[in-house]
Amino acid sequence: MTTFEDATAVAKAGEGHYTAELSAGFSIGHALHGGYLMAVAQRAAVAGSPHAHPVANSWNFLRVPRPGPAEVRVERVKTGRTAAVSRATLVQDDQAVLEGMVTTGTLDPDAVASYSAKPPIIAPVEECRGDPAAESNAGRQIGLAHQMELRFDPATAEWAHGRPGDTLEMSGYFRLRDGSEPDSYVLAVAVDAFPPVVFALGSYGWAPTVELTWHMRAVPAPGWLTGHLSGRLVSDGWFDEEVELWDSTGRLVAQARQLARLAR
């Protein structure tokens, strides 16, 4: 079992009832990484499903959990041949931390797209630098930086050197440090792994996710994931962040949008 599998494992404790142990290894300051929490809850939601792939995942972030025991409650709301839908709630101390809906389907690993957008233009991974956020916030992010590796495209990483720009955009590469190849659980972490896209505008600081929906579009090939982040509107204390993940063969494997609050 990899470090990641161990940290996101759930154990069945009854019908629609799973226990988990939230790992301090995925901490960011006093909080736990949102993508990590989604991966834990997703394991329980997919465990009882007739389909392997979480094609649609909508999560609401309700409270900040701490490392330690938690449980996931799952209720199936539809079981279909094409898609099954479950509601899942990650609970700690009898309070909902994360709640959402997971739709599972069965994706064909050999599917050939009849239409696809083009992958982002990004420098090769060798020319991309390590995680500037982890370096500049070493004390705060050290837990997470030990789990995952981010490399930033120099073309959209000027913000990391104190030179924010005027475009809501960021590109880079992601992989787990334990050697795990991408699967649907790694994708859940990766869609929320990069710094908030508003860092590109110089709006640094804690930017809590309120709602995040992501879709798994294909079974990823081994290797680095390429991430492209963008956003459309920063207004009234809210911003959106779109994340696309492409696998090493240039296929779009995940799409996400989150609504988040700006740091005060």
Place this chain on the structure above:
Amino acid sequence: MTTFEDATAVAKAGEGHYTAELSAGFSIGHALHGGYLMAVAQRAAVAGSPHAHPVANSWNFLRVPRPGPAEVRVERVKTGRTAAVSRATLVQDDQAVLEGMVTTGTLDPDAVASYSAKPPIIAPVEECRGDPAAESNAGRQIGLAHQMELRFDPATAEWAHGRPGDTLEMSGYFRLRDGSEPDSYVLAVAVDAFPPVVFALGSYGWAPTVELTWHMRAVPAPGWLTGHLSGRLVSDGWFDEEVELWDSTGRLVAQARQLARLAR
């Protein structure tokens, strides 16, 4: 009360329990319009909330309802000063038709965006034509076509004349025929009002929505809504559809993404 308000009205029948009468006026063939169903469920979710605006709305389409009595069950899962979150389920004959999560917040109608993408480039409404889908499927869509008016940008409407293209894109205008000005409920209809974006590629036919998440980003001004549809991937029987709605003053008021099935 406008026709639209009447058709989407809910009546409180108990704590977290609302009744509704689904209107045949919003039918498409034997089904009811998805955006209409979201608007009905949204009324119940927002009714008991301390905040006026549904900033995040994630819906799973589970079963096809028929016109007639239905109910909405709402459970509050978080009440915060910035955001409140409810789970809502539209039920007919004791079966869940639509289930999702609604996050409410309070948007400032006078908010000025600190960053905004640019509105789509589209011909003026006078140069855009009526609804080709309604015309070509008059028998099937007549109910819906009486409720809402769509006008298509000629630049992305070649598909309506039997000349599909190779770009997953469509632009046009939307308004309700009863004179209702856009609000959060009209936005719920409008994010799902245009024909499936895959029509642009010539993939015509019924394309059932599996999951749709939309975000209300600003309080819309009166007048036509401008819609821009796009998609990123058609593969393995699934496609994504992104919809942006802009108000008559050029502000981004709603963003949506849905995951849907291709017509067979």
